[in-house]
Amino acid sequence: MTQLDFDGDSPAFGHSMLKYFAFDPNYVNLNHGSYGSLPLPVLAACNKLTLHVESNPDLFVKVEQTELITKTRARISKFIGAKMNEVVLVRNTSHGLNTIMRSFEWNAGDVIVTCNSTYDAMQGLARFLHDGPGHPEVSQFVIQWPTSHAVIIAGYRAHLQSIRRHRGQKVVAMIDSITSVPGALMPWQTLVQICKEMGVYSVIDGAHSIGQEMNINLGKADPDFWVSNCHKWLFAKRGCAVMFVAERNQHIVKSSFPTSKVYISPSDRKFPSESFIEQYNWNGTIDFVPPLSISAALDFREWLGGEKAINAYCHDMAMRGGAHLASIFGTRVLDETGEFTCNMVNVQIPLPPSIEPSDAIDDLFQQKMLRPTNRKIKVSASVFHHNGAWWARCSAQIWTELSDFEVLGSVLREVCNEVKREIQAVY
Structure with missing residues (x-):
């Protein structure tokens, strides 16, 4: 079949x-x-698109792909309650989180906050950044299940309060919306608000969220950054993810990865977020079918009820x-x-x-x-x-x-x- x-x-x-x-x-x-x-219906849509791309790759890449990506971004932005100019498509959640975390200019005394349940590749990313220029400290918050959201919220607030602060310091919290192991829904919206109160950047690893977590509303939750895989619970083709960067923070993520030909040096930008979206529309030849399969996946989900x-x-x-x-x-x-x-x-x-x-x-x-x-x-x-x-x-x-x-x-x-x-x- x-x-x-x-x-x-x-x-x-x-x-x-x-x-x-x-x-x-x-x-x-x-x-x-x-x-x-x-799902096979989504696979069929992917195969149809693949044949279309291969029928005239020049036409697709040079003329059609940007419009299709824009339509997909519009649809998925609405799905997650975000503004369209804050949403781009990337390969997977790890790709997006690496793009974000490696964009910070780390200095001595900066702190990256992780958790013992942080996904192992993201634990590795935090260690890698610690080993690099600036050597930011890694501060780990510990959760031991069984527990409760209330206990986690109180403990997280206390953990952030325990971090010694100084002028010019960056504290960046990597927070799971749903942890990988154990598979557990976190009170991430409340943790985002605690981060705001304490001047801490919130970077949400939402790998398991889209398609599993109901009523995602990034406009209301207002994290600094959020990334989620569309090929997990949403039924899109591997691998594609949606990356949200609040407009106020787009000056931090100066370049897509790989860097796009439309990159603009910060000193030459008319406004801080100039070229942010355009860099992700094209940063090298890839298979465009996985990110564009998001629309077919959403159609399938609507058909399911x-x-x-x-x-x-x-x-x-x-x-x-x-x-x-x-x-x-x-x-x-x-x-x-x-x-x-x-x-x-x-x-x-x-x-x-x-x-x-x-x-x-x-x-x-x-x-x-x-x-x-x-x-x-x-x-x-x-x-x-x-x-x-x-x-x-x-x-x-x-x-x-x-x-x-x-x-x-x-x-x-x-x-x-x-x-x-x-x-x-x-x-």
């Missing part, structure tokens, strides 16, 4: 939705949050599926109140806490879950260690049913036993 018409009514959510995706029939996908999953219907199903499935998996294991979910849960749920798995996290353990789980030698079914969920226990982060999607959690439970129990045996054999 390479193309499906979705002019008629959409089927009910659940396994009947699987025909709109290209999954191996022996694959149970509970890890959509990591890489996204491309819109954001409220999609997220109501996925959230309910995450809550019920997580509780069901915990009952299978005789364990617990990380977020029992649901305060942190959008469409990802974290369930403790039967692996002894004495087994320390390592790349080798990660590889064992991936190999045994995705390339089994003793069973036909393959499953995926993100396995991680937090606060003295092992957990599985499960992503609920429009194709998910409770039986998928049962399959995952059966496989994970088997894999945990295999991992324990292999660890014991080594030690």
Whole structure:
């Protein structure tokens, strides 16, 4: 199946939705949050656009692409409640956050605020910046689940207050809107307001937000910077992301990456944000299909019933599926109140806490879950260690049913036993 018409009514959510995706029939996908999953109707739209581009690349690049990018930006800006002149399209969230963070002119005494749940590549970015010119200090805020939004808010305020301040100092906070592991909704809008009160720049890692978090309104939340992947929960083609830079801060992000031919030296600009949008319209030859697939993804989501219907199903499935998996294991979910849960749920798995996290353990789980030698079914969920226990982060999607959690439970129990045996054999 390479193309499906979705002019008629959409089927009910659940396994009947699987025909709109290209999954191996022996694959149970509970890890959509990591890489996204491309719907076949969106793939068909991408293929059609690819053929159009290849029919006359000169015409597309020199004449058509800027208009199409502008239309896409207009649509996605409205979707996230932002002004169009503050929104550009980039390759992925890591690309956008690197562009932003590397644009600051770091000086001695500057501080980058991270969290122990900050995505590992962004932790690496903070270390890289610390190792570079200016050597900004990295100050880490620690969260240990189970907790509450109220505790996080109070702790974050106290953490920022504890940072010694001096004239001319920059403090830049990297804040997750939804953390990767554990998969948890953060009170990021309130943390943004705390940053404003304390003169701290807020850089929001929204990799998991768009398409999962309801009612994103950047005009109201007013962060300094915000980036989100459209190929995760929104159903666009990998890889594309939307990057928001508040107009007041566009003088900081002086250049796109790579630098565009329309770059203007700050001393020559008529106004601080001159050429900001134009730099991202063209900064080298790329495949323009992924960012332009955003429109097809939004069309598909509207056909499914819109954001409220999609997220109501996925959230309910995450809550019920997580509780069901915990009952299978005789364990617990990380977020029992649901305060942190959008469409990802974290369930403790039967692996002894004495087994320390390592790349080798990660590889064992991936190999045994995705390339089994003793069973036909393959499953995926993100396995991680937090606060003295092992957990599985499960992503609920429009194709998910409770039986998928049962399959995952059966496989994970088997894999945990295999991992324990292999660890014991080594030690």
